[in-house]
Every structure is written in C-alpha cells, then in structure tokens.
Amino acid sequence: MSGIALPIGLVDGRKRRRRWPLLVLAAMAWLGLMLGIAVLADAVAPYAYTALDLRNRLAAPGATWLHPLGTDELGRDVLSRLIFSIRMSLLIAFGATIIGALIGTALGVLAAHFRGFVEQVVMALVDFSASLPFLILALAVLAFFGNSLTLFICLLGLHAWERYARIARGLVISAGAQGYAAAVRQLGASPWRIYGRHVLPNIASTLIVSMTLAFPEIILLESGLSFLGLGVQPPETSLGAMVGYGREYLTRAPWILLSPAVVIVLTTFSVSVLGDWLRDRLDPTLH
Template identity: 45%
Template sequence: MTIAADPAFAAERRRKPRRADPIQKVAIGIAALLAASALLAPLIAPYDPLAQSLLSRLRPPIGFERFAAGHFAGTDELGRDVLSRSLHGLRLTLALAFAGAVIGLLIGGALGLIAGLRRGWVEDTIMALVDMQIAIPFTLVALLVLSLMGSSLTVLVLVLGIAGWEQYARIVRAEARRLSVQPFLEAARTAGAGPVYTAVRHILPNLVSPLVVQFTLALSNIVILESTLSFLGLGVQPPQPSLGSMVGLGRDYMPTAPWIVLAPAALIVALTFSVQILGDWLRDRADVRLRDR
C-alpha cells in the first residue's frame, strides 16, 4: 500500500485546514485594509468630511489640470473632500452593517434555538415566520418601514437588524435538532441538566463555526441593503456621509464630475467582494467536507 492510499494518511489530509488561494488572500488583505481605514478614519482623513469650500467645488482628482492641492480624490458639489467623506462614509456604513448583523444574529439565533429544542406549535410558528421573511422581498419592507417611521439612525439599525435573521434561525434550528439527539446531550439530561444549561453549555459552543460564517456572509448583504436605502434617500441623511448616500447625491453630477460617485462606489464593490470571499474562505475552513478538494 502506498502512502497516498493509506487511510490514516488520507484522514490526516482531510483534517488539515484548506489554505487560502491567491484570490482569497487578496480579498482578506482588502478586507483588513478597509476595516483598518474605517477604524482610523478620524485620524487619516485629510479634511473634515462636513467642511465646505465653494471656491474648490467640483475639483477633479490628482492628475487632472484643475486638481486642487490636498484633495487627492477631488471635491464634490459643495467643495467637500471626497476622500475624507469616503473614509467616514465607510466607517458609518460598516458600523451600521455590523450593528445590524449582530441584531440579526441575536434574534435569529434565539428563535432558532427555541425552535430546535421545542416541538409542536412553538416550532411551527417560528418556522412560519421564517418562511414569511424569505417569501417577502425585504427591500420593499424596509422602504415601507422607513417611509412610515422616519430615517433616523435608530430606525435604520433596527431595519437592518431584522434583515437576514431567518438565515441564522434556520442554521441554529437545524444544528440544535441534530445535536439534541446526540448521546452526550441525553447523558446531560439524565444527569439533571435543564434546557437552558443544556443549550448554553452543550449546544451553543457547537454553533460558533457556522454562525461566524453566516455572520460574515450576511455582513456584505447588509452593506448592500444600507447602501441601497441611503441611495434612495431613506437611509443615512445629509450631511452625514455614508457610501450609499454619497453615490445617491453624486449621481446628478456623473456627466461632469464622475469622481464624486466612483470613490464611494469602488469602496462598496471592494467591501462586498472582500467580505463575500472571506465568508467563503471561512466556510471552507469550517466545513470538513470541503477541505482538500
């Protein structure tokens, strides 16, 4: 028997985590760079994102004839520095997306855990809510809620928080039902462990890996949703910059000053691309069935 055909050798290969390919490495680097830029935006932004200078309005980026000194990415219709606004917009967009993803994780995780450990009408009711969330286009629901309740940051965070909770609920319910029949849980119940102790001590630790992967994938979807709502004027309101609102406000100047839109749009594309690839990489590392393929 050769080494490659040895079952022990094959099992050892399956246990080894899959290494990131070049595209995944680039995406991870971009994600880390964007996260660092968002965190350090107040320190590295060259100008106040709200400071206006009408004498420097609609100046092109560096390399063009009418380039204004110090404004490397150009200025917008009010003379505000596009680079500074993009960095602060990235910071706000990421903060909103992260807060929304955490709320969705808490709601979906709690409901999924209840549905997985309980049977009967409780599980049926929760899964009916999950089916309703999947069936209705959530963007339309978000537009309706923001139109009726206003576009404050609190309402926006809550709307983003209930976007995608059903994915967490489905994952947690499936894993909880699978784990609930395992021998170690039967032994814990026989020893007198209550449902809360069983869920916290034995079930939740086994859900960390799939929830981290889902959290990463959901983050990029929430970034797109927030950018869409802000682009339509129902998200972050001026003069506070977010990536979506910057694209929305700059679309009227596309023929004459496209740099107003290109900088935040490029950040949205880079952010969603890198986070999606990062989520795929984490899924490959967490799922033993996908290793060494």
C-alpha cells in the first residue's frame, strides 16, 4: 500500500482541505486570548478594578509605566478594569446564549413532535415574543424585580429564543420526513433516541450558526443596557459599563471608551468568523 502513488491533483486537494484559513486562526487565537483573560483575570490584572490612584487621574496611555492603558476619571487602571470587564461580559454572553438556545430548541422540538395544539401554543408564544420590544420587557422586569447578575443573565437569555424555536421546529419537521428518521422509528427507537442520536446531530450545525449570531447580539445588548445604567451595576464592571462611563470623557480621555469598544468589535467579529467556518465544516450537505 505504501508504494501506491496518489494523483498530484488529489494530494493537493487534500492539503487544501486540511489548511485552515488565516482569518479563522486569528479569530480562534483572539477568542482563546479572551477566554484565558476571563479565567485568569485575578492573576493577570495588575490592580483591583476598584483601586484608586487619585494622583494619576485621566492619565493618558504611556504617560506612566504604572498604567499602560491609562486611567479613568477616578484614577482606576483602565487595563485592570478591561480585564475584569472581559470576564463579566463573556460570562453574561455565554450564559444568556446557552439559556436562549436550550429554551428555544426544546420548545421547537416539542412543537415539531406533538404538532396540533402544542404546536399552536408554542408558535403563539414565538409570535408574541417576537412582537414584544425587548427593551421594554427588560425595563419592566428590572424595575419590578430589581437588578441582579443572575436575573440579568436569565433576562438576556430570553432574547431571540424564538429564533431557535422556529429553526428547530422547521429542521425537525424536515428531518422527520426524511428516510433515516422514519427508518429508525420503524425499528422501534424511542423519541428520545430519535431526536437525541439522529435528528439533533444533523441539525446542530444550523443551531450553532444561530448561536454564533446571537452571541455578539447579546454582547451588544448587554453593552447597550449597561450604557443606559440597566445592566451591570457598580462596583462591578463590564465592557458596556466601561463604554457608558467613558462617553462623558470622550473628548478629554478617549482611551477610557476606545479600549472596551475595540474589544467588543474584535470579539463579536471573531465569533461570527468562527461560527461561519464551523457551519461549513459541520454541515453534511456541503461535503
């Protein structure tokens, strides 16, 4: 077997398929860096995010070696606050994305499996959720129940859950009409086995793409709510909260706002790039 030579075109084709795009590698490296910073925030941050240095208020980046990214209006180190903000924003985004995906996918599968009255109820909830302005819902919930991190994550998890429900329902109905699902059903497999072992793995790529689309949306939504003072409350900090605090010093100290804004842009872009690549790799119809 070792003496068989493959055609040059076939070998080159295999090499091209194995080569990863540079943009995907850069996105993975950036996301890995963000995850590493989030996990090791306590170890890598030079100061506590609430530590004050009143002698160096509004110090520009590079003005002093003690604060490489400068300081804010209270003399707090921007680099340290940025590190802890990355941890908080990723925690909120990951938690809310997973909650929304689980709720939407579960309801979509239930609607596709039972059909009839159950499907009508689920789709009515989907239409109601899609027609309700999320900011109004967030304002009402936070005003009535107060603000806490757990409540905030669960509230953001309700954002765009109807997207997963619609996608999961359509894909499960389509998969159920195909031959492999019917064959497994004829063999006596339970619904749990049909959906868990055969249907969900085949629709996972589309759901993953939806999650990668919702992840940056939740980061931006958290940033917007924190910008309005409805998100993460002091003394905690997040990327959106840093942008909100820095808007009043945009002309005098733009570095307060620019650092978290750049991180938000690069993180959301990296997640989108990685999600598109995963979709191409996981979708069996593209092979």
